[in-house]
Amino acid sequence: RALEQKLLGVRFQEDNFTVLCPNIQTLVIKIKPRFPGLKLSSESMPVSIHLPKRNKPTQHSMHFPAALVPKRRSTPAEMKLVCIYLNTPCLFQDWKNSSLLNNDILGATLENYSVTNLTEPVEIRFWHNQKLVSWPFLPLAENGSQGNWSSAGCETIHQKDVVLCQCNHLTYFAVLLVGRLFLPHYEAILAPLTYISMVGCSVSAAASLLTILHYLASRKKSRDYTTKIHMNLLGALFLLNVFFLLSGPLASVHSTWLCRGTAAFLQYSLLCCLTWMAIEGFHLYLLLIKVYNVYIRRYVLKLCAVGWGLPALAVVSILIFKEETYGVASSSLAYESLLLFSHRCWITDKAQDVHYILNVGYAGITILFNVVILVTVMRMLRKLRSNMNSQKERVKKDLVTVLGLTCLLGTTWALAFLGFGVFLIPQLILFTIINSLLGFFICLWYCTVRRQPDTSPSTGSSQMTK
Template sequence: MKNMCCHLFNISEVKRAYIGVELNLIKVIMQISSDGEELIFNLTDLAVKVTKANLSSLSRTEKYMHIRAPLLSYEDIDCTPETWIPTKIFEKIPEEKRKVAVVSYRSPDHFVFNRERLQSMLIRVELLEEEYTQNLEEPLMMMFQILNSSAHQANHALECQFYDEQARSNNDWSKQGCKTTKNESGIFCTCDHMTPFTVLLVPTDSIDLASWEIQSIISYVGCSLSAFFTAAAILTHVILRSPTQDHSASIHVSLSAALFLLNISFLMNEWLANMRIMPLCMFISVFMHYGLLCSFTWMAIEALHLYLLIVRVLNIYIRSYVAKLAVVGWGVPAVVVGIAFAVRSEPNLFYGLEVITVGNSTSALCWITEPRYFYGLNLSYFALIFLFNNSILLTVSIRIFQMRRFEKKDSMTMPWKQACMVLGLTCLLGSTWGLAFLSYGALSVPMQYLFCIFNSLQGFLIFLWICRTSRKAKREAVSRTTS
């Protein structure tokens, strides 16, 4: 009978049902009236501390109410988590219902579904009025002590996560809405909701601190070079442009301008993020996202123009061709970012401050804070452009190598020139961004290095391409004039 019960309790659906019953029990305990401001219930497997929020006893400058999780035994005092409850949430709740419960668990086994590796005590934070536990204006703050510091592994990180009681899949634990900060006292967590919380040991993206620092240096150096040379390309085009130049130069310079926006916003991002000014952080994150989408869009326009230029040579006259391309290249990303910002313009929903932890180092970045929005938009947007561009690159490459038999030049030098042209087009069409799809498994680290090198230097490489094509165009113009 005992073995049957143990086997039954290993079933995920049974665990979830038990957690739901346990939550109802905690709600019943919270409704028990008491004369004091604090009431503690010690049960067999958990302890519940119910605290009344007395706003009159708190000064106006106190935004948080400090509550230490209840002890299950006196031996737990060194690792018991601490919580700071934002007092602002109690302002909308009737005085008799201003109660908060902090629950400590002796064993977290019924919260383990997919071999999660819990590294701290597990606690639950609940309000008597459940509708106020989500989307907190002031975040809930918690401090956890790590139970087994020797169990940490390479390519793993400590991360604040919560048990998602509304999950409709096998991902019962999530980090959405939570941020992790590691300091000498332990792991500091801030979350925008109230549920069960703990610290998990999770695999990282197979990058250690040394690789992270090297790749950061490569990215900053490469983006600095790209920003300088794309600015030079734009200025040169503005000063020396002529009415007789073809549309390719205008498209190249527009792509350079988009990359300049992306590079300059990336270089300013971490500096502005460390200032912790949220409106400024939101502005630079929106600005960088717009630059990224503009870069992708102009890469697609480069591919379309290349197709019209080399594959479909005849009957390609389009009235106000460059102007229409500019509307698409700058307008479509503006519409996408504008809609996202207008629909959910509140702080820390779509754009805001992200804290990245690698090993013992943390860095701040102003970027997209909503993972579903990040992956749903950026990856789908780029994936479509990547497939479109590479299909055209393959078609154009075949056409270029087919032209070889019509050229009357040294057969030893022609293949090298054709190969260099294909490599230049690969950079121009942004095919190197596809290395992100290969940054997994055994190829993760080398692909990350290649991704940083090629994409941070993309603006510089396009500048070299513009110089080469402009010199070739001048030679051809001189040759025609001489003829």
């Protein structure tokens, strides 16, 4: 702001005044009340021959509409428009330490006027020669009162080698690189990870369905409530994998209602998975941690009402009150929602609050609760086995138990919260492999446990809930 005030105070006879520095270019232009509009481009700006090649400005432009100057009687006969170009990663840093395209920042201000709510937008173009792997960008305006960037009043159009920002006000503008996958190595791992996720989800869906059908067709069907809860979790995982596999192809059908319905069922399946994982933790708490008997009438029926009913209520409410929530999602939001990779039917950018509150928030609470349960169970196993013989055999059985509980409780989804810094690439690989095959792992664990002699107290203990 101090630079703007000094530039506005400069007196000059010509129509414009220019200052060139290694990382800063400024231009002050005199404009009249009958303003026809103005287009400024980096190609038309003078460049100092003393600047080193690495400091040459990248190509950019700003177009100011005729509506920029207010049509009022009090409008002075002459005003100054200050335009500033900055190329530095150090200024306007927000709390996220966000990266900017080319480190370019373009600013403009009109003397003695706060320009907002323009009827015609200011157009800012940023050229680039980078492979941006089709990630979306936000045209961002610096919010001085908050000390951060805001996309309010701006829209973006991503064209080949150009990002066009259209904003209804004047301030400082930049293009924030949305999505943490803006990495040189990302394009190389995108195809393998996509293939792994497709194959893994297909295998998990098939394994979950076969396990459920085997359970339903079994003549010696277990009356154990714990097994019934496992089958419900596998049912939720089956739906999640199926709708995830369908969400990609159906996004290309160009049917709004079909894509919206698929996205709604996909979120419903995700919420059902999280709910049944929380129910697994709650049931484990009743069996092993809460040692005295608890009587719950129609226990499984009530759990089903919670596991399938609450997610349905949430999704139906969204469809009624915020219909635009579902549609074709951007790549960044698809990643943030634990559903990897690109163009698919999911939650749109217009409903990021729904995603972060209902999906990320709910997942975080569920995973935190189940991690506490898992740690408590591991401590109990350690105490129970401390004075027993044949430690090696016990350790093997306990390892199988812990690995199975890790899958049942969904604690492997905690990897989604480690996608930052040097952990990003390993996290992506581990998350894709483990969680796309989660249903398959649960089926393997279930078959392994069913083949062992039933010496655990789970069957008898589960009779405390009827």
